[in-house]
Amino acid sequence: xxxxxxxxxxxxxxxxxxxxxxxxxxxxxxxxxxxxxxxxxxxxxxxxxxxxxxxxxxxxxxxxxxxxxxxxxxxxxxxxxxxxxxxxxxxxxxxxxxxxxxxxxxxxxxxxxxxxxxxxxxxxxxxxxxxxxxxxxxxxxxxxxxxxxxxxxxxxxxxxxxxxxxxxxxxxxxxxxxxxxxxxxxxxxxxxxxxxxxxxxxxxxxxxxxxxxxxxxxxxxxxxxxxxxxxxxxxxxxxxxxxxxxxxxxxxxxxxxxxxxxxxxxxxxxxxxxxxxxxxxxxxxxxxxxxxxxxxxxxxxxxxxxxxxxxxxxxxxxxxxxxxxxxxxxxxxxxxxxxxxxxxxxxxxxxxxxxxxxxxxxxxxxxxxxxxxxxxxxxxxxxxxxxxxxxxxxxxxxxxxxxxxxxxxxxxxxxxxxxxxxxxxxxxxxxxxxxxxxxxxxxxxxxxxxxxxxxxxxxxxxxxxxxxxxxxxxxxxxxxxxxxxxxxxxxxxxxxxxxxxxxxxxxxxxxxxxxxxxxxxxxxxxxxxxxxxxxxxxxxxxxxxxxxxxxxxxxxxxxxxxxxxxxxxxxxxxxxxxxxxxxxxxxxxxxxxxxxxxxxxxxxxxxxxxxxxxxxxxxxxxxxxxxxxxxxxxxxxxxxxxxxxxxxxxxxxxxxxxxxxxxxxxxxx
Numbered sequence: 001x002x003x004x005x006x007x008x009x010x011x012x013x014x015x016x017x018x019x020x021x022x023x024x025x026x027x028x029x030x031x032x033x034x035x036x037x038x039x040x041x042x043x044x045x046x047x048x049x050x051x052x053x054x055x056x057x058x059x060x061x062x063x064x065x066x067x068x069x070x071x072x073x074x075x076x077x078x079x080x081x082x083x084x085x086x087x088x089x090x091x092x093x094x095x096x097x098x099x100x101x102x103x104x105x106x107x108x109x110x111x112x113x114x115x116x117x118x119x120x121x122x123x124x125x126x127x128x129x130x131x132x133x134x135x136x137x138x139x140x141x142x143x144x145x146x147x148x149x150x151x152x153x154x155x156x157x158x159x160x161x162x163x164x165x166x167x168x169x170x171x172x173x174x175x176x177x178x179x180x181x182x183x184x185x186x187x188x189x190x191x192x193x194x195x196x197x198x199x200x201x202x203x204x205x206x207x208x209x210x211x212x213x214x215x216x217x218x219x220x221x222x223x224x225x226x227x228x229x230x231x232x233x234x235x236x237x238x239x240x241x242x243x244x245x246x247x248x249x250x251x252x253x254x255x256x257x258x259x260x261x262x263x264x265x266x267x268x269x270x271x272x273x274x275x276x277x278x279x280x281x282x283x284x285x286x287x288x289x290x291x292x293x294x295x296x297x298x299x300x301x302x303x304x305x306x307x308x309x310x311x312x313x314x315x316x317x318x319x320x321x322x323x324x325x326x327x328x329x330x331x332x333x334x335x336x337x338x339x340x341x342x343x344x345x346x347x348x349x350x351x352x353x354x355x356x357x358x359x360x361x362x363x364x365x366x367x368x369x370x371x372x373x374x375x376x377x378x379x380x381x382x383x384x385x386x387x388x389x390x391x392x393x394x395x396x397x398x399x400x401x402x403x404x405x406x407x408x409x410x411x412x413x414x415x416x417x418x419x420x421x422x423x424x425x426x427x428x429x430x431x432x433x434x435x436x437x438x439x440x441x442x443x444x445x446x447x448x449x450x451x452x453x454x455x456x457x458x459x460x461x462x463x464x465x466x467x468x469x470x471x472x473x474x475x476x477x478x479x480x481x482x483x484x485x486x487x488x489x490x491x492x493x494x495x496x497x498x499x500x501x502x503x504x505x506x507x508x509x510x511x512x513x514x515x516x517x518x519x520x521x522x523x524x525x526x527x528x529x530x531x532x533x534x535x536x537x538x539x540x541x542x543x544x545x546x547x548x549x550x551x552x553x554x555x556x557x558x559x560x561x562x563x564x565x566x567x568x569x570x571x572x573x574x575x576x577x578x579x580x581x582x583x584x585x586x587x588x589x590x591x592x593x594x595x596x597x598x599x600x601x602x603x604x605x606x607x608x609x610x611x612x613x614x615x616x617x618x619x620x621x622x623x624x625x626x627x628x629x630x631x632x633x634x635x636x637x638x639x640x641x642x643x644x645x646x647x648x649x650x651x652x653x654x655x656x657x658x659x660x661x662x663x664x665x666x667x668x669x
Contacts, residue, residue, distance in 0.1 A: 032177035032178075032203075032205050033177065033178065033205040033206070033207070033261060033262050033263065034175060034176065034177055034178065034179050034180075034181065034203070034205065034206045034207070034262075035129075035179070035180050035181065035206070035207045035209070035258040035261060035262060036171070036175070036181045036182075036183065036198070036202075036206055036207070036208050036209070037074075037148060037180070037181070037182045037183070037209045037210075037211065037254070037258075038182075038183050038184075038185055038195065038198065038208070038209070038210045038211070039145045039182075039183070039184050039185065039211050039212075039213045040185045040191050040192070040195055040210055040211070040212065040213060041185075041187045041188070041191055041192075041212070041213050042191070042192060042212065042224075043212065043224050044224050044283060044286060044287055044290070045283070045287075046192055046195075047210060047212075047224055047225075047226040048281060048283045050192075050195055050196050050199050050226070051196075051199060051200065051234070051235075052199050052200075052202070052228045052233075052234035052235070053199060053208075053210065053226040053227065053228050053234055053235070054226060054227050054228070054230060054232075054233075054234050054235065054236040054237065054238050054277050054281060055224065055225070055226045055237065055238065055281055055283075055286065056224075056225055056226070056227075056237055056238025056239065056247050056248060056249050056275075056286070057222050057223075057224065057225070057247055057248050057249070057286070057289065057290050057293070058211065058212075058222065058223045058224070058225035058248075058249050058250065058251055059221065059222060059243070059248065059249070059250045059251060059412060059413075059415045059418070060214075060221055060222065060223045060251050060415075061073070061079070061082070061221050061251070061415055062079050062080065062081045062082065062414070062415035062416055063081045063082030063083055063415065064082055064218060064221075065214070065216060065217060065218065065221050066082075066089055066216050067142075067144050067145070067213075067214070067215075067216055068089050068091075068092045068144050068147065069082065069089055070251055071144065071145055071147040071148040072089075072092075072109060072113070072122050072147060073251050073252055074125070074148055074251050074252070074254045074255060075122050075123055075124065075125050075126065075147065075148050075150065075255070076113070076120050076121050076122050076123070076124045076125070076252075076255070076269065076270075077124060077125060077252050077254075077255030077256060077266075077267075077269065077270030077271060077272050078118065078119070078120055078121075078252055078269060078270060078271040078272070079120075079251070079252055079271075079415075080116050080117065080118050080120070081415075081416065084116060084117055085112060085115070085116055086112070086115050086116075087112050087115070089109070089112070090105040090108035090109055090112065091104075091105050092104070092105045092106070092109060092144055092147050093105065093143070093144070094135070094137070094143035094144075094146045094147075094156075094159070096159060096161075097155070099158055099159070100155060100156050100157050100158055100159055101135065101146065101155070101156040101159035102154055102155055102156070103146070103147055103150045103154040103155075103156070106122075106123075106150065106153075106154030107154070109122055110122055110152075110154075119269045120269070121152065121267075121269045122150075122152070123150050123151045123152040123153070123154065124152065124255070124267060124269060124270065125148070125180065125254075125255045125258060125259070126148075126149055126150055126151045126156075126157075126180055127151040127152045128259055128264055128265075128267060129178060129179060129180045129258075129259075129262060129264065130178040130179075130262075130264075131157065131176055131177065131178045131179035131180075132149075132151060132156075132157035132158075132179065132180070133148070133149030133150060133151065133156055133157055133179070133180045133181070133182065134149055134156065134157055134158035134159070134160075134174045134179060134180070134181045134182070135148075135149040135156050135158070135159050135160070135181075135182050135183070136159075136160045136161075136167060136170050136171050136174060136181070136182070136183035136184070137159075137160070137161050137183070137184045138161070138162070138163070138164050138167065138184055138186055139161045139162055139163065141184065143161070143184070145182060145184050145213075146159070146182060148180075148182045149180060149181070149182040157179075158174050160173070160174060164186035164190055164191075165190075167183065167184075167185060167186060167194055168194055168197060168198070171183050171198070175203075175206075177205075178262055180258060184213070195210065199228055202228055202229070206229060207227070207228075207229040207230075207257070207258060207261040207262075208227065208228040208229055209225070209226075209227050209254060209257070209258070210225060210226040210227070211223060211225050211254075212224040212225065221413050221414075221415060222290060222293060222294070222412075222413055224290075225238065225249065226238075227257070227275055229261065230257075230275065230276065230277055231276075231277070232276075232277040233277075235280065235281045236277035236278070236279065236280055236281055237277065237278050237279050237280070237281050237282070237286065238275055238276070238277060238278070239275075239276055239277065239278035240253045240272070240273045240274065240275050240276060241273035241274075241276075242272055242273045242418070243412070243418035243419065244418065244419040244472075245401065245404060245412070245418050245419055246278045246279060246399065246401070247278075247285075247286050247289055248289075248412060248418060249275050250272055250415070250418070251272075252270070252271055252272030253272040253273055253274065253275050254272070254275070255270050255272055256270050256272050256273060256274045257272075257274045257275040260274050288350055289401075289405070291350070292347075292350050292405050293405075293411075293412055293413050294413065295353070296405075296406075296407055296409065296411055296413065297411060297413060297414075299353055299356060299357075299407055300407045300408075300424075302353070302357065303343075303356065303357050303360050303407055306357045306360070306361055307335075307336065307339070307360060307361050307364055307365075308336075310332075310361045310365060311328075311332035311333075311335065311336070311365070314328040314331070314332055314365070315328050315329065315332065326634045326635070327369075327372065327634070328634075329630055329631070329633065329634035330368075330372045330377065330380065330631055330634035330635075331365060331368040331369040331372050332365065332368060332630070333368070333627045333628070333630040333631035333634065334367075334368035334371050334372055334380045334381070334383075334384065334627075334631055335364035335365040335366075335367060335368025335369070336364060336368070336624075336627045337368075337380075337381060337384040337385075337432055337435075337624070337627055337628070337631075338363070338364050338367040338368060338371070338383075338384045338387075339360070339364055339408065340384070340388045340392065340408055340425060340428070340429070340432075341363075341367070341384065341387050341388055341391055342359075342360050342363035342364045342367065343360060343406040343407045343408050344391065344395070344402045344403065344406055345359055345360075345363055346359045346360065346406075346407075347402045347403070347405040347406035347407075347409070348402055348405075350405070356407075360407075367383075367384070368380075371383045371384070377634075377635050378438075378439050378442055378586075378587065378593075378631070378632060378635070379439045379440070379442070380439070380631060381432065381435040381436045381438075381439045381628065381631070382436045382439050382440055384432060384436075385432045385433050385435070385436030386436065388429060388432060389429075389433065389460070389461065389464055392421065392464070392470070392471075393464055393470050396419075396420070396469060396470040396471070397469060397470065403421070404418070404419060408422065408424050408425050409422055410422035416612075419472055420470070420471045420472030420473055421464075421465055421470075421471040421472070421473050421476060423473075423475070423607075423611050423612075423613035423616055423617055423620075424613075424616065424620055425620075426465055426471075426473055426475065426476040426479060426480075426607055426611070426617060427479055427600075427603050427604045427607040427617040427618070427620050427621035427624075428620045428621065428623075428624045429461065429464075429465065429476075430461065430476075430479060430480050430483050430484075430599075430600060430603035430604075430607075430621070431600035431603065431604070431621050431624040431625055431628065432624060433457055433458075433461050434454070434457075434483065434484065434487055434596040434597075434599050434600050434603075435596055435597075435600070435628045436457075437453060437454050437457045437487075437592070437596060438590075438592040438593045438595070438596035440453075441453060441592040442587070442590055442592060442593070443590055444491075444590055444591055444592035445591070446491050446492060446493045446591050447491070447492075447493060448492065450491040450591075450592065451488040451489065451491040451492050452488075454484055454487050454488040454491060454595070454596075454599075455484060455485070455488045457484065458480055458481065458483075458484025458485070458487075458488070461480050461484070462476070462477045462480045462481055462484075462511055462514075462515070465477060465480055466480075466511075466512075466515045467515075474512065474515065475607060475610040475611040475617075476607075477508070477511045477512055477515050478508040478511065478512065478606060478607075478610045479602075479603040479604075479606040479607035479610060479611075479617065480511070480603060481507040481508045481510070481511035482504060482505075482507055482508055482602055482603065482606040483599040483600060483601075483602045483603030483606065484507075484599055484603075485503060485504040485507035485599075486504050486595075486598060486599045486602045487595040487596055487598065487599030488595075489501075489503060489504060490591070490594070490595035490598060490599075491591060491592065491595050504602075508606075557614055557615050562615055562616070562619075565615070565619045566615040566618065566619060569604075569615070569618050569619045569622040569623070570618070572622055572626065573601055573604075573618075573622050573625075576597075576601075576625070576629070577601075580594060580597075583597075583629055584597075584632070586632045586633055586635040587632060593632070596628075597625055597628070597629070600621055600624070600625050600628075601621065601622070601625060603621055604617055604618040604619075604620070604621025604622060604625075605618060605621075607621065
């Protein structure tokens with residue numbers, strides 16, 4: 001059974017969804033078709049100023065940016081994280097060979113791709129084009145972009161090198177039907193002038209794709225791109241089924257777009273989706289999105305640090321008053337549970353870093369204090385849980401992109417996930433909803449009704465986290481189903497038997513089968529889950545998924561402060577389990593709370609095993625559980641906390657206490 005769950009976890013791919021029905025070629029069968037890919041200097045303002053171009057942001061890489069890796073990825077229509085390669089990228093250079101050329105270092109690149117944990121076929125794009133690939137470059141500059149025109153053997157059918165002034169006539173000389181032509185335009189105003197001329201004189205059957213040229217550097221993971229010749233005309237915003245985001249495409253989308261335009265079959269090894277247009281071009285929001293995506297990663301931990309520090313200051317300020325300290329404990333803990341909603345506010349405003357940190361702190365602690373006033377202890381987790389599920393679902397369905405732009409979003413700059421609920425939220429939401437169910441049931445008794453309530457909440461959250469249109473997280477479905485199944489069986493009368501534990505193990509299998517049905521019904525088989533499964537053509541593919549995911553998870557475990565954070569999370573969880581009766585003393589013998597906390601910890605552990613972010617999910621789950629426990633311990637001043645019954649190790653049932661202006665009755669047996 002454990003092996004079965006491992007296979008299920010391997011299927012929880014955080015990569016891209018498969019494309020469904022592709023748009024028809026823009027040209028009629030009688031028109032000669034060709035594709036021209038240009039590498040140009042400049043950014044969005046330059047591209048948007050060219051008539052007839054639709055503009056978007058392109059995810060150029062998965063990992064650190066290298067131009068050589070970008071053109072290899074485009075040539076094969078697929079990619080993996082740079083951390084999963086077993087050897088570094090070889091040096092690639094162009095060598096003239098008669099009228100054509102050869103890429104030196106090509107065989108090393110092919111061997112490197114063959115060792116990667118996914119089917120990668122460099123040169124597949126040019127090899128699939130009837131007339132092969134051609135390259136036009138500027139003499140005396142780097143010609144690494146010419147790699148995109150090479151076929152599987154590293155050969156380029158035609159090469160033309162010369163001065164910047166002769167680029168346009170040389171491009172015109174190599175244009176021909178059913179050909180992929182790659183060209184480097186000159187730097188500066190001359191390159192922009194050439195681009196305008198090529199867009200103005202573009203033959204009707206030609207697909208023109210423009211990619212921003214950038215040096216090898218960190219921060220080049222997102223590049224500007226533009227396309228002319230797509231259905232719907234120009235002056236629009238680019239998108240694709242890979243990203244499911246307006247204004248955002250992936251480099252691996254270029255290959256299927258070219259092949260569809262040329263009327264060629266898209267090989268199974270190509271993992272991208274054809275580029276489409278989505279709405280009229282609005283430069284301001286598009287530039288804002290690019291700027292926003294670049295700052296998300298650097299602000300995440302700082303925002304959390306400021307929030308925790310503000311909470312600590314609240315506790316210090318109230319140290320002289322036991323009742324005030326309890327209120328600060330409750331308000332701060334509840335405030336952190338509001339974080340998934342609070343981060344949406346600066347996502348909409350796109351402020352400076354200082355303003356964003358201040359906004360999150362004020363929103364979280366303000367909502368936490370207000371919730372504590374309005375809802376008697378221990379009901380407070382209900383408010384952030386309901387708000388998170390409803391508002392995150394609404395954001396996804398409405399396409400407002402607030403979660404994607406927030407500090408807790410999927411962070412498209414990493415190049416692996418562009419939409420849905422990111423790994424930083426999956427296990428945290430599971431803990432939050434479990435705490436909300438325990439709060440709603442309090443005071444609770446074991447029974448089928450309580451177990452059914454937990455199971456129903458788990459189904460709702462699994463749909464939210466797994467649905468192609470909302471969460472798109474197969475790993476989220478697995479961890480939610482496991483965590484809520486354990487919590488549900490703990491609420492049934494009697495002991496936790498082996499048969500009941502088997503139900504917990506089978507729950508993820510049932511959940512992903514149901515998810516497949518939801519994907520087929522709502523995404524026509526093009527959802528995140530069904531797309532990933534359809535890509536698995538053999539046992540070798542499944543093995544590659546395993547290697548890819550756990551290589552990434554191991555890399556995450558060694559990343560920055562994650563080793564320390566993981567060790568602290570494991571030690572904290574072990575201590576909490578060992579001292580669970582003392583930890584749950586504020587709720588006495590109420591059974592819903594230990595079930596919720598056990599389910600939340602299970603969700604974190606299963607998430608760490610099922611997701612390629614690995615330990616991140618355990619750390620987030622443990623941190624959220626700590627916030628829930630802190631809120632429970634804010635029930636009363638420490639001097640009034642319930643004492644343990646002699647000889648039992650269990651907490652005595654606490655007496656009623658005034659909280660937030662209301663009297664909360666404890667659970668009574």
